[in-house]
Structures are given as C-alpha cells and as structure tokens.
Amino acid sequence: MRRIGLVVNPIAGMGGRVGLKGTDGVVDRARELGATQRAPERARQALETLDTHTSDVTLFAWGNEMGETEATSAGFDPVVLGHPEGERTTAADTREAVEAFVSENVDLILFVGGDGTAVDVATTLEDLGANTPLLGVPAGVKVFSSVFAVSPEAAGRLAATFEAVETREVNDIDEAAYRDGTVKPSLKAVARVPVDGELQSSKQLTGGDVEGLARGVADDVKPGGTYVLGPGGTLQTIKETLGFTGSPLGVDVYRDGEVLVRDGNETEILSALGSENVIVVSPIGGQGFVFGRGNQQLSPAVIRQCDVEIVASREKLKTTGVLRVDTGEQSLDEELRGWVKVRIGRYERRMIRIV
Numbered sequence: 001m002r003r004i005g006l007v008v009n010p011i012a013g014m015g016g017r018v019g020l021k022g023t024d025g026v027v028d029r030a031r032e033l034g035a036t037q038r039a040p041e042r043a044r045q046a047l048e049t050l051d052t053h054t055s056d057v058t059l060f061a062w063g064n065e066m067g068e069t070e071a072t073s074a075g076f077d078p079v080v081l082g083h084p085e086g087e088r089t090t091a092a093d094t095r096e097a098v099e100a101f102v103s104e105n106v107d108l109i110l111f112v113g114g115d116g117t118a119v120d121v122a123t124t125l126e127d128l129g130a131n132t133p134l135l136g137v138p139a140g141v142k143v144f145s146s147v148f149a150v151s152p153e154a155a156g157r158l159a160a161t162f163e164a165v166e167t168r169e170v171n172d173i174d175e176a177a178y179r180d181g182t183v184k185p186s187l188k189a190v191a192r193v194p195v196d197g198e199l200q201s202s203k204q205l206t207g208g209d210v211e212g213l214a215r216g217v218a219d220d221v222k223p224g225g226t227y228v229l230g231p232g233g234t235l236q237t238i239k240e241t242l243g244f245t246g247s248p249l250g251v252d253v254y255r256d257g258e259v260l261v262r263d264g265n266e267t268e269i270l271s272a273l274g275s276e277n278v279i280v281v282s283p284i285g286g287q288g289f290v291f292g293r294g295n296q297q298l299s300p301a302v303i304r305q306c307d308v309e310i311v312a313s314r315e316k317l318k319t320t321g322v323l324r325v326d327t328g329e330q331s332l333d334e335e336l337r338g339w340v341k342v343r344i345g346r347y348e349r350r351m352i353r354i355v
Contacts, residue, residue, distance in 0.1 A: 005101030009113035047074035049156025062097035114140010122189035162194030292326030
C-alpha cells in the first residue's frame, strides 16, 4: 500500500496568463486582470492518472482547496489531516501540511504549484530532518527546479510507479526582479525525488546552476587532495566558492585551503601535484573543447597524473551537444573519448559524450 500526501497551492500559476510572471504578492492584481485558478485542474489531472495506474494507495490530503476538494473530485476518499487556517491559503499552511504528512510516514509528498511551493515543501522537510521524497505537479509560472514532472499526467503515473529516488535541486528566483526583466536565481534546498525520464531538468538560471555546481565541487574537496582548476567563468565561480580569487584565464592549483600555484604553466603545475590530484575543467569555446583550447598548460603530462572532473552549465551543454579534446597526444585523446559524467548542479550530473 503506497501512502501519498497531497498538498495543492490553489493560487499557483494565476499570474502567468495575465502577464505578471508569477503570483507571489500579486494575487489581488491577478484577479483584477481576470486570472483564474490553474492548480486545481492540474491536480485533478495528476490524480486521475494516479488512479489509473494503481488502486493500492492511501491518499492523505490537506483540507478544502489545498487537496481535499481536488482529491474528492478525482474519485478518491482522502484522509484529511487538517485545514488551512484562514480564508486565503499561505506558505504556513503548506508547511503545516508537510509536517502532518511526515508524521503519517507517507512514502511521497505530491505537491501542486510552482517553485515557491517546492521551496516551502523542501525546506520544511529539511527542517524536520525527514527523507520523505517529494514530486511536483507543475502549476506555477516559474518552474525552474528539477523536482517537477513534465506534466500532471506524468506526475500521477510516476507517483504510482516509482521505485527509486535521487537527489535534485530546488531553485527559485526573485519574482519582483523577474517582472523587471532580471533573473536572480538561488539554490534554496535539495530534495529526494522519484527517478524517471519524464522528470524535468532544471532550467538554465543565468548562472544559478553554476553556483550550485560550484558548491558541489567545494563539498567534494578532500583533505590532502590537490585540485587543478582550469580557466573560464564557471571555474572562476568555483574558485570564489573555495574562498579565493583565481586567475580567470589561467590555471590555479589548490590544496587544503591554500593556493599553491596561481596562473601556472605546465612545469609549475607538475611541481605542485601530490599523490591524489583532480583536474576540474569546463568546456572552452562554442565547440565544447575540454582540453586543447585555452588551457594548453593542462598538458598530457599533467592530465595523466590526475583524475578529471568536467563541470558545465546546462545551457553550455545544450549549445555544444558533445565535448571534444585535443591534447596534442592522439593516444591520450582516444583514452579520454567516450561517455563521461558532467556535473551540472550541486548533486546532478549528466552523461555526455567526448568525441
């Protein structure tokens, strides 16, 4: 018997069709412009698909239009754990619902909303120290996080059938700035999410995912390890996350909080290497070169003494499609070619081919 907790943000997405680029703080304005609710119907679509894929489910819901109404209209008899406190639903209601679901040991929290709702659910789980997976039914204007299914129907099917989860990032942007044409993204939380081909990747956030992957590299730094950090804007963000201002067009060597070499040449880099070495590089140029364009100081002699970690924004990978190497040594190029994992976020990686 699968136990699923359902919470709906009934106002999610109302600002989209009336051009408000979100709903945070502008619900009244959205209604003045003729906005109608979007989330309840998308919740019903997900639940109807859930019902077609399994009858072996206990559905817990928050009261009224935060889940109970939609579940009942989709043919379920939900266990209602509580109700919103006021006439208008709030983030506090969502958090209270999540707390109740965790107390009931649900197997999944299915939420309907946008990035703001995702943040409310995920941060509440983090505060509780709970490992409960979550899955988003996309209903908001902004859906930048990678915790949403690609459609309500995909969410319903996945909620019924998932067997494994993975860690994904929860991102959000400043809606006021977004309405003025500026994207200010930030990583808000990480969450366990069902694994599926129809789960979306995070959108490119004008550097937001770069900040996440930089944090991921920093998290993985090992005591005593030597890190050879290549050139480029992505690596500059990583260097700043590690606590120093590196050479944006050069190669720096870092170990145990100390910059051993700044803007080094091949000889200087080789002399700084230790017993465990990692090269961190990002594709250079529009053709996706990992080695051989703008970082020739990362010579075959250096590369052969190091593990290689490739990092890149989603947008860069989308532009290049594949990666390339031109180390000047054909045998090494052949060794490097093939499918590799590229870090695209704090926890997320994507398989890309080096050709």
